[in-house]
Amino acid sequence: MSLVPDFELGLWNAWILITPLIVFWIGGVKFLFSKRMPETSLPSKRRDKILSNLLIITMFGSFIYSIFMPLKLGTIWFYVGLIVYLVGLVLIAITMINFATTTIDKPVTKGVYRYSRNPMFIGWFLLYFGIAIASVSWVYALITVFFIFISAYLSPYEEAITLRHYGKDYEEYMKRTPRWIGLPKSEKK
Numbered sequence: 001m002s003l004v005p006d007f008e009l010g011l012w013n014a015w016i017l018i019t020p021l022i023v024f025w026i027g028g029v030k031f032l033f034s035k036r037m038p039e040t041s042l043p044s045k046r047r048d049k050i051l052s053n054l055l056i057i058t059m060f061g062s063f064i065y066s067i068f069m070p071l072k073l074g075t076i077w078f079y080v081g082l083i084v085y086l087v088g089l090v091l092i093a094i095t096m097i098n099f100a101t102t103t104i105d106k107p108v109t110k111g112v113y114r115y116s117r118n119p120m121f122i123g124w125f126l127l128y129f130g131i132a133i134a135s136v137s138w139v140y141a142l143i144t145v146f147f148i149f150i151s152a153y154l155s156p157y158e159e160a161i162t163l164r165h166y167g168k169d170y171e172e173y174m175k176r177t178p179r180w181i182g183l184p185k186s187e188k189k
Contacts, residue, residue: 014066055150085130091123107166116181121151
């Protein structure tokens with residue numbers, strides 16, 4: 001890993017790994033999540049708006065940067081990164097299936113949502129971290145850390161919207177399910 005990031009146009013660059021992410025993002029946001037989530041406005045606090053917009057700009061910037069970021073094919077970095085990436089990709093696919101198979105009038109609490117209230121974020125983190133490893137890119141590692149901090153800051157805002165929309169069902173789910181990852185607390189009857 002050098003201080004100056006690799007920057008070359010090539011067929012075997014990280015764009016190959018970003019393409020499924022773009023498809024998931026477009027498919028998820030446009031067709032799956034927009035039907036489930038209530039109509040909301042952007043965050044009302046100035047700082048939250050700035051962070052939300054910065055997250056989106058960074059995400060699109062990372063998509064463009066991936067076109068010029070070569071993968072380190074044939075190295076241990078590539079194979080380890082690919083494994084981490086694939087775990088993230090599978091996790092995102094499972095979260096989308098959980099969303100698609102849950103009725104709109106109920107919060108998603110099954111599947112991977114039993115172990116995390118934010119498995120989609122975790123999948124994105126793993127994807128980005130896998131790309132950072134596979135391309136040995138400190139820029140992508142920095143982007144991953146940035147996503148983690150902003151998502152940790154903004155996830156309570158997203159949960160407040162979901163809580164207003166689903167009420168007591170979501171409140172009970174929040175009490176028994178960790179925000180990030182862990183074993184669910186048993187339900188008291």
